[in-house]
Amino acid sequence: MQIKSGDTVKVIRGKDRGKSGKVVQAFPRQGLLSIEGVNLSVKHLRARKAGERGQKVQFPAPMPACKVLVVCPQCGKPTRIGVVRAESGVRERKCKHCQATFR
Ligand SMILES: [Zn+2]
Structure with missing residues (x-):
């Protein structure tokens, strides 16, 4: 895979087409990338203790690397x-x- 974490990429396919962001994490074996602000999903956390509220946590889910292009630093x-x-x-x-x- 020719993209690594820290790269700025632009999404060219899918619901987040046109967005760009920094790669947070790369999964070369699966060909997936997590990108800041792209393909956001919500994880629901249950309350662990009595009296505590459950939480929704938003995070960038991994998406296929073939759907982005690297933005040239030059x-x-x-x-x-x-x-x-x-x-x-x-x-x-x-x-x-x-x-x-x-x-
Ligand atoms: Zn260039």
Whole structure:
């Protein structure tokens, strides 16, 4: 998967199409991402003690990574990502628009 946590991404499919946010957590094995403010779900928590109220907690549910594009840190556009080797052999990602490379 070419997206990791900390990346800014833009959603291109589904109910949150057009939204963008930062990746909170990535699940490379499942190809899923949790993104800040995107695909929000509500978790209902029961009261644990007597007299305590149950709570609704809102959290970004994981969604398929194929439905987002990485926003290039260089040119600011949502873009497809290529993978290239730097001279030192380090794996770097490349913006298909402006050809800028980043980790
Ligand atoms: Zn770019």
